[in-house]
Amino acid sequence: MAFHPIAADDDDCAVGVSRPYAWIVFALTFGLLISDYMSRQVLNAVFPMLKGEWALSDGQLGLLSGIVALMVGLLTFPLSLMADRFGRVKSLALMALLWSLATLGCAVAQDYQQMFIARFMVGVGEAAYGSVGIAVVISVFPKHLRATLASAFMAGGMFGSVLGMALGGAIAAKLGWRWSFAGMALFGLLLAVLYPIIVKEARIAPRRAALAANKAAAAVKRPLRTLFSSRSVIAAYIGSGLQLFVGGTVIVWMPSYLNRYYDMPTDKAGGVAAIIVLCSGAGMILCGMLSDRLSRHCPERKVTLAIAYCLGSCLLLSAAFALPAGPVQLALICLGMLIAAGTTGPCGAMVANLTHYSVHGTAFATLTLANNMLGLAPGPFITGRVSDLIGLHAAFQLVPLVSLAAGAVFFYAKCHYHKDIARLKGEQVHDSMSKAVLEVKV
Template identity: 90%
Template sequence: MAFHPMTAGDDDVSGVGVARPYAWIVFALTFGLLISDYMSRQVLNAVFPLLKSEWVLSDGQLGLLSGIVALMVGLLTIPLSLMADRFGRVKSLALMAFLWSVATLGCALAQDYQQMFVARFMVGVGEAAYGSVGIAVVISVFPKHMRATLASAFMAGGMFGSVLGMALGGAIAAKLGWRWSFAGMALFGLALAVLYPIIVKERRIAPQRAAQVASKAAASVTRPLRTLFSSRSVIATYVGSGLQLFVGGTVMVWIPSYLNRYYDMPTDKAGAMAAIIVLCSGAGMILCGMLSDRLCRNSPERKVALAIGFCLGSCLLLSAAFALQAGPVQLLLICLGMLIATGTTGPAGAMVANLTHYSVHGTAFATLTLANNMLGLAPGPFITGRVSDLIGLHAAFQLVPLVGLAAAAVFFYAKCHYHKDIARLNGQSLADPVGSAGLEVKL
């Protein structure tokens, strides 16, 4: 799964000329499309056992069907986000939703593995920039003081969509077959894709004043762009975040199959149990982010220490879980491990914001998304599937949490340079009062 934290600019132009009831309608529709995005992405995981049996697929092939979506999201997030900013966000969001919904319908009609792979490839293309463009639309129609709340709620929507995709997908597959699981997600997305541009209008969510400010900012980002990769700690943060999501993303993809094989759960029950585990991960993302803000209010560098703690804690809990035999204790430890496995999302986002210039935060978070997908969400399911083909899924799961140790080591490297890099960036921004005021961003 791909995560998209975002911080808007410092000029308080959001919500100018937008009536509050209309703003909430925009939020509801954009949030609904986000849920459709993740339902279409994650429904595949619930029907892994059925595809494996019907088409005689290896775990490596199944993992590739999941990983190709994250790979395309990682590769295309930045260019498609830039295109949406240029050609219109509302039209772009509607086109994205239409594309991933039609591609999901293609999954339902696929007759073999190759056709399914092409359809999943197109799902990834359609979903690539939705997170970054969608949150930009939501933030643009609300006042500045609501941005943190809205961003947190929007990111949590990805988890809710994942839960619904796996739970409903498993239930539909058990009653009607796996093809109807994909078809149901596709029809939901198509309905919203048609409704969205009818209700949400570009001229109502993009006031002239906001466009003028964006134009002025675009003319002065050449030098700030260097901050995307100008410090050791920001590069380490990209890498550490991606490695840790290797753990959380892999468990979310393969846990329905694990429950099916080692607990003898039917598809619908495995999907429901997997949904609970994903909900734990989503709740943990929010709780860990709140904890980070609370503990690091007067000491931003503590965010790095918390990120290290989340990596090591999830490694310990998940390693203990997969060392046990199937049973309630193992399930409890998996839930606890997943509660903090994605906890690095908040601290990593805040670190990237602190280490890059305020005027390029959008690009910085797109870069973070790229790292999350290329290092974690895309290769994790595929590599684990290949290892599972060799030694079994249970043994493969015993190795996955160890990647958290590598993530912790990279975050420790970031910690060694973080304070110095922050001081250097502050020094470079002394001549820019607005920039220096916007360096510390609480996520």
């Protein structure tokens, strides 16, 4: 559910990398992204076992999940900048090594405190992987493939989440929860060792990297103020984060819900939860395509659709958790999750439309920060604390109401969207004219 900065479309630098090698780079980088999310989400599959063995509260379990998203949100910017400075390939390998070793630390943790420290380090290792990984991938392909590659790369997060919960639950049922973490860790360590051996910085267009660095330095002088200069873009950040509070919380707590209220064993609960995650991922893509199609001649319609996705997911999930356990409830949960993440596409378009083209990478990183700090980090923790007081089923009945707040924020954005777009276009025209005048003088 994170947006990753993509190089400007006017970068005409030759790729200079053979097509087979480019696909090898993509496969290894994609594999590490899957490892990233497997290590992050395997915890959800073994929640019931940890709760029983260590007598943990739901609030404590939620914090183990939320701390990873919190560190990702806080450290994405500084670690991405460090990777650009010291080398992306080397940085990706170090990130993978860190989160894999931290996941192995989860496997040998003897108490809650040790598990919390290990999960903290998982978040540190994963913080900048998305932004740096997609930068490596698009650097070895021609620009006409960038949209396809970016979409495929982002989908890796969903595949990793599904595999983490499904395989984690299956391994835990057979060998115990410690082997679930160990299995994810060994997969990540293998790729972390292979990555710098096969992917070489010198072979992935150093000239392109130098040009990108120069552009990044020049961007500091450009209108960064557009990141927060309009009411609509601020509302887009906030609305996106609030809506992900709902989707992220359901994903984290669904294995535990299935275990408690459907009496499913760990492996089956992880498998069913993985199907629900797939619904969310499919909905993210389908809702984004629908938004593009319906908003082709009316960009403001994206905001209206974001509101509709919020209200629709609230209605479906509220109806689902008002029902007793059964097939109808599961069907409604799948439908609700199908559109719960539907705001991802419209929010990305809103942020791109409402910020200066020269700072789109920073704008998407800001959106990622909001998603983590407002949704993915606090959602599981707050829900866990509420569950300790009134039970997980009752807590789930309250979670969809956050979508009403997200919808209200998007409605506020809609009221100012057209005016803010017009002002930004005027500023961009003024900047272009000023640049042309300076070039003539030179």
